[in-house]
Amino acid sequence: MKTPDFSAFNEVLKKAKLRLLKMHLESGIGHIGGNLSSLDAILFLHMQVMEKEDLFILSKGHSAGALYVTLWADGQLSDDDLVQFHKDNTNLPGHPVGGWHPGIRFSTGSLGHGLGLAAGVGMARHLQKNNAPVYCLMSDGEWNEGSNWEAALFIAHHNLHRVTLLIDRNDLQGFGRTGEVANMEPFGDKFRAFGFEVLSIDGHDPRELHRAVTQQSGLPKVIIMRTVKGHGVSFMEDKMEWHYLPLTKEQYRLAVDEVERA
Amino acid sequence: MRNAVCQALVALSHRRRFAFLTGDLGFMALEPLRDAMGELFINAGVAEQNMVSVAAGMASEGLPAWIYSIAPFAYARPFEQIRNDVCSHRLNVKIVGNGGGYAYGSMGATHHALEDYGAMLCLPHMRAYVPAFGPDVAPIVDKMADSPLPGYLRLGRCEKPAGFDLPPYAGWRKIVSGSGPVIAAIGPIAGGFIGKLAAMDGKMRPALWAVTELPLEHNSPPAAFLADVKKSGALHVVEEHVAHGGLGEALSRVLALAGGIPPRFGHFHAKGYLSGRLGSQQFHRKECGIDADAVLGVIMQA
Numbered sequence: 001m002k003t004p005d006f007s008a009f010n011e012v013l014k015k016a017k018l019r020l021l022k023m024h025l026e027s028g029i030g031h032i033g034g035n036l037s038s039l040d041a042i043l044f045l046h047m048q049v050m051e052k053e054d055l056f057i058l059s060k061g062h063s064a065g066a067l068y069v070t071l072w073a074d075g076q077l078s079d080d081d082l083v084q085f086h087k088d089n090t091n092l093p094g095h096p097v098g099g100w101h102p103g104i105r106f107s108t109g110s111l112g113h114g115l116g117l118a119a120g121v122g123m124a125r126h127l128q129k130n131n132a133p134v135y136c137l138m139s140d141g142e143w144n145e146g147s148n149w150e151a152a153l154f155i156a157h158h159n160l161h162r163v164t165l166l167i168d169r170n171d172l173q174g175f176g177r178t179g180e181v182a183n184m185e186p187f188g189d190k191f192r193a194f195g196f197e198v199l200s201i202d203g204h205d206p207r208e209l210h211r212a213v214t215q216q217s218g219l220p221k222v223i224i225m226r227t228v229k230g231h232g233v234s235f236m237e238d239k240m241e242w243h244y245l246p247l248t249k250e251q252y253r254l255a256v257d258e259v260e261r262a
Numbered sequence: 263m264r265n266a267v268c269q270a271l272v273a274l275s276h277r278r279r280f281a282f283l284t285g286d287l288g289f290m291a292l293e294p295l296r297d298a299m300g301e302l303f304i305n306a307g308v309a310e311q312n313m314v315s316v317a318a319g320m321a322s323e324g325l326p327a328w329i330y331s332i333a334p335f336a337y338a339r340p341f342e343q344i345r346n347d348v349c350s351h352r353l354n355v356k357i358v359g360n361g362g363g364y365a366y367g368s369m370g371a372t373h374h375a376l377e378d379y380g381a382m383l384c385l386p387h388m389r390a391y392v393p394a395f396g397p398d399v400a401p402i403v404d405k406m407a408d409s410p411l412p413g414y415l416r417l418g419r420c421e422k423p424a425g426f427d428l429p430p431y432a433g434w435r436k437i438v439s440g441s442g443p444v445i446a447a448i449g450p451i452a453g454g455f456i457g458k459l460a461a462m463d464g465k466m467r468p469a470l471w472a473v474t475e476l477p478l479e480h481n482s483p484p485a486a487f488l489a490d491v492k493k494s495g496a497l498h499v500v501e502e503h504v505a506h507g508g509l510g511e512a513l514s515r516v517l518a519l520a521g522g523i524p525p526r527f528g529h530f531h532a533k534g535y536l537s538g539r540l541g542s543q544q545f546h547r548k549e550c551g552i553d554a555d556a557v558l559g560v561i562m563q564a
Contacts, residue, residue: 098315098351105322107350110342116312117347120319120327127281127325147343150312157307 004048004210012073013206017232017259019082021070024122025252027086029094031062033242034121036172037090037203037208037227038137039066044209045166046070055121057106057115060139060168061095062243071103086159112133112145114138115165119151122160122220135213141173144182155220156195165196165220166215168203170229172240191222203227232259263417263450264291264360266399271328272298273400274407281320285310285331287360292330310335314343314355321344321353325406331367333359333375333416337382345413349385354410357382362416362449363502364546365534371540375416376532380507382414383477389413392449394437394472398419401431402474418502419543421453433475434484440467443496443526443561444487448473448509451502451547454554468561469494471480478512491517491524498528498561505531530557 017039024032025196038060045056047070053078061255068085071077084090091100096110106117118136149241157164169187171178179185188198197217201208203225212223229243230236233255268291271282271557275298282299283306284292296303306313316325329336336359337344348355360379363379366373379390389411391402399417406413422428437452438459445455445468452472459467469490475481491497497517499510510529519521533550545554551560 002272103349107346110346113309113315113343113347116315116343117319117322119312120316120321121323122282122319123304123316124281124320124325127320128323130323150307150309151315153309154306154316199379257461 001017001051002048002213004206006206008050009206012047013040014259014262016069016073018256019072020065021247021252021259023069023082023085023249025066025249026083028246029086030242030244030246031065031094032237032247033172033236034139034168034170035063035066036231036233036236037229038063038168039069040204040231041168041207041209041225042066042137042168043070043073044206045213046074048206048210050135051132051212053130055105055134056103056109056133057114057118057134057136058092058096059110059136060111060142062085063137064092064094065148067096067104069103071101074104076101091171111139111142112147115148115151115155118163119160122155122163123158125162126158126160131162133162133164135164135166135231137168139173140167140169140171140178140184141181143184144169144173152191152194152196159220161218161220164223166223166225168227170227171222172229172243174243176240188222188224193221197221200222200224200226201251204231234258234261263393263396263399263420265529266396267403267415268292268295270403271295271402274403274467275302276374278407279373280326280328280407281317283313283317283329285313285329285335310339311343312462314340315347318343318347318351318353320353322351326354326356328356328358330358330360330371331437333378334373335362335380337414341381344382345385348412349387350360352387353412354416356413357405358415358417360417361400362418363451364543365418367542367545371535376502376534377504378416379414379476380503383507385412387411389480390476392416392474394447394449394452394474395422395428397428398431398474400451414549416449416504418450421450423453423457426456427562433473433481434487435472436469436486436490437466437472438470440464440469441494442466442468443494443498444469444471444490445498445500445557445561446471446473446487446509446513447500449502451500451552455558458554458558464563468558473509476509476512478516483516488522492522494539495524496526496561498530498557500530502547502552504530504534505529525546528561
């Protein structure tokens with residue numbers, strides 16, 4: 001595992017956030033809110049934690065922009081790649097398509113698939129004596145999907161400790177707050193009851209992310225990241241509409257000003 | 263065919279490394295495979311969506327994975343996992359569905375598989391295998407294992423009359439020769455015709471062809487079959503599968519594109535539950551008019 005450099009990370013995060021905003025302005029598409037709630041974790045994992053054989057699975061495929069901009073910040077995608085976001089004849093659609101880039105193994109977007117895939121990779125690595133970890137980033141609303149509970153049962157039963165789930169707990173889903181649509185509390189206790197190690201952290205604090213990811217108990221791990229949808233752009237924060245809305249040029253200017261001043 | 267697939271996979275496990283996942287089924291059938299495979303045999307529980315995703319994840323790590331359940335639980339319940347996780351990534355996952363067509367009989371409609379290979383063949387890279395007879399299973403399993411593509415194996419009950427000698431396995435085989443109308447049957451339903459045809463006069467007797475692999479783009483009708491159809495001018499397709507997505511549609515398309523639709527073409531296929539009542543496999547075949555007596559009654563009068 002890499003040794004983290006927190007001050008350098010904060011600079012890269014700012015740069016990535018600005019690039020993400022630009023991508024969304026240029027493409028005229030939504031999903032920026034959930035990208036901003038998960039960008040910190042995706043970027044931190046890739047740049048400060050993961051080694052070559054480690055695998056990241058973006059189960060909440062609608063945060064594709066955050067993944068693309070992370071791969072860009074890590075030098076795995078170019079500016080020329082990013083301008084293709086959401087365009088015709090692109091490898092960078094609104095939800096990732098797997099197979100064309102080593103950092104994007106699976107196509108995701110339909111919720112409730114990533115964790116089962118992570119379980120399969122974890123099981124294969126167990127059988128093949130490969131200790132490289134598998135990180136699966138999920139949304140909180142995604143836990144409405146029954147397939148995730150099947151996967152959680154499987155991971156806990158087989159003690160697939162190479163698998164770490166990170167849940168972007170921004171409390172907002174497609175058409176309501178998670179507590180109003182299908183209350184999942186006590187959320188952490190559900191995973192403890194399955195047999196997971198459960199850590200609850202501030203998903204925008206890289207030190208807490210690092211502590212949670214590196215803590216080893218020999219059990220499969222769930223990191224519930226308290227996050228803010230639209231994090232870092234005050235007029236977007238904790239607002240459901242930023243799951244959908246594209247940015248106007250004026251909103252983009254305001255967002256950039258705020259991120260640059262932060 | 264469950265025992266045949268178990269034996270074939272046991273033999274395969276001695277030659278190749280792969281994982282086998284069952285959806286909590288296989289009692290009195292898969293124990294030898296469990297014993298042979300050790301930790302590579304995984305009971306994934308009654309959780310078919312996860313079983314398919316796990317298989318896809320394993321295959322993505324270079325470990326081919328076979329999954330097993332009663333047919334509708336294997337292809338219908340986890341359809342999106344097969345579509346997104348397996349087929350879109352072109353992964354080496356094989357799906358074994360036991361009880362094709364009405365094979366589960368009076369166990370109920372939830373256990374029937376009437377649209378399985380049609381649904382599977384809509385998906386990219388997928389191949390479907392429908393053994394007609396018990397001895398077909400071993401060569402089919404080997405063929406599936408040799409392919410890196412997703413595959414679906416529909417198992418049924420072998421209906422070959424005792425003592426009847428089969429020709430060597432092939433995706434298209436002439437099972438019974440005759441100068442009458444041509445029957446193309448897919449899967450075990452072909453076996454029910456053999457005894458009936460043997461009792462018929464050679465000049466009137468239909469030729470029986472068994473088809474076991476789809477899509478036809480990768481298992482083209484052989485010249486001898488096309489010659490039989492041309493000579494007799496009559497082709498009848500028989501399958502325990504709904505018309506949509508079945509062999510009848512596929513074969514008529516192939517023949518139409520080749521400009522060779524015969525003057526007489528019949529399609530005998532599953533029609534669901536016409537009376538709304540349930541019964542044995544034979545009950546449903548009769549109700550749909552796809553059992554050998556019903557089919558021969560129609561085509562020999564035409």
